Amino acid sequence: MNVLVVDDEPAVRFSLVELLEAAGHTVRAVEHGPAALEALAEEPADLVLSDLRMPALDGLALMAEVRARHPATVFVLMTAYGDERTAVAALKEGAYDYLPKPFDNEEVRSLVRRVHEMLALRAENERLRAELADRRGPLIGGSPAMRAIYEIIDRAGPTDAVVLITGESGTGKELVARAIHEASRRRDGRFVALNCGALPPELVESELFGHARGAFTGADRDREGLFEAASGGTLFLDEIGDLALPAQAKLLRALEDRAVRRLGENRTRPVDVRLIAATNRPLERMVQDGTFREDLLYRLRVIQIDIPPLRERREDIVPIAIHFIHELAARHGRRVEDLAPDARRALLAYDWPGNVRELRNAIERAVVLANGPALTAADLPASVTGSAAPLRPAEAALAGLSYRDALARARRDFDRAFLSAALERHGGNITRAAEELGLHRQSLQKLLKKAGL
Structure with missing residues (x-):
């Protein structure tokens, strides 16, 4: 901790500086209140240890100034015999504690240790609050890139505009789509998702638009498609770049007419759907190659959200990992709560080609195998710890620190x-x-x- 000692007695200042520096703290000492305020203006302190009775500015007046200018600083009064009543009154005014003179070394160590533990708990609470603030529904991260995405979600969510989400596999495109749905007026409607690359081309049209009985072999009954199922809600088409050209043409017509025609039928059925599409493929290049319709691309990217890979927003890695630890520890009945410094360094150094999906898998493995309350680098897969690229100098210097x-x-x-x-x-x-x-x-x-x- 950074400690400031304020006392007009040189012997007291010397003994406290020597004692606290031996305990590993950074300590400054000044002889009166005005000097203390100047020292704090130059560099804030975690803890001020101040005598009560001093010339120029007594301890109570100094405490009032410190609380006004540096509200995060902890203030402890040192009092001589007979001043206990004043010290107790100071506690009501915001002092953390008081230290009666003469004091022994262990008494000082104990008090400073309590302050350090309290500040550590306060920092942890601030971190958790920040983590909760830096999220939108299932999305986590406070990087500039994620904050820009949150802003688009906040602005575009309440509208019915079509959204195209791009990004590498595993970056969380469906999570962004769900966050948009939850921010919309359709949040009470259904969120229906289809992976266009998971079905053979001949079944995609039937899945999207439905079919009439007898439309093809095996169609033994009428069946509504996903457009109709999602009416009043949101339809999410993942991997839209895998959609065959005939299906692209029908999708474009459905978007323009806000109506669909089931396979095997002549009549159209109106639908009220908000469409969100996603892809990890270069659609503009596909347009040039003739494998994706240019008019459909224009129709899809009224709003476009580009999700950067995890390696380009490393500041999000640890908050996401902590979230997964809490979620997966609860699921598997494990008592794991945090990341050890060596695990943090390994996670930050690795490039995560599989992005958030790969990170989740690595954390799940580590949670299951962990022996203590904090995951260590030894708990992580060898693919993460063995091929970690070296951190940049600034990252290496700060990784693992509070x-x-x-x-x-x-x-x-x-x-x-x-x-x-x-x-x-x-x-x-x-x-x-x-x-x-x-x-x-x-x-x-x-x-x-x-x-x-």
Whole structure:
């Protein structure tokens, strides 16, 4: 943790800095309230340990300022004998706890340990809230690409516009289609899905449009097609690029006329359907090759959503994996809740040619074989851990860290690069660099020292 000690007694400051640094924390110490506010302005702290009685600004007044300017910072008061009543009152005003003087080392360690655990729990809760916020129905992910998809779903969902979803196999095209359906006025109607590549060409038309009794050998009764079955709802045609040209022509006519004709019948039947199509094939190239109708392509992509492969939105991998862990652990009766750092690194490094579908399969295997509450790299398939491409330097530096630690490291790297550039622009003149950056000279000197410059 990043700890700020505020006390006008040098001996107290020295002992607390020595004690907390030995426990692995980053510690700064200042002698009074105004200096504390300046230090926090330069770099926020996770915890402030402040004496109650100090010149210039006492502990209570400092706490009020810190809570107003840095609400996430935990504040603990240190009190001398006789100040307990004031300290108890401070708890009601927002102090986390108080530490009576004189205190022993174990008392301090215990209190700081409790603060650290509380902050870790708070960070985990924030992560879970963010994960829940970065989703639309069954879709999970907070990458810029997914946020753009959510925006299209929000805007196009309530309309009846035809939507074409493109993306590699396993990227979640049907999930996007279902999210569009749930965002539409047809959400109470049926969502009917057909994989156009799963049926032989001679059966696709019957499946889509239905048939009359005797229309072909084996047609022993009248049967409605999926267009009629989905009337009032949404029809999702997956792998539309596999549809034969004759079926493409009839699909185009059904979209234009909003009516279908069953095989073996002369009359048309009106249908009220919202169509969503998906493909992993290059339809424009197929148009050039003469295997896909150009007029149908124009009719299908009134709204087009392109889902990027998982390797191009790696920031979504861990949230999706955590979601699968919770879902599959419940299904298989396993007590698995999280990913160990080495598993996170392996998932982030792998390219996922099978995308989300492959990730789900890998997590399911790991959940079944796991020996502890967190999946490790050893639980993952060899195809994932054995062929993992090396992480980029920035990814490797941050993989496996908590959000707070990753942010601290990224900030240190930024400070060093930013301050170096400022000094270089002014030929190493600290005064001029401080003026440009809007800092006091002493403040800039402290930042330079901390950055090792």
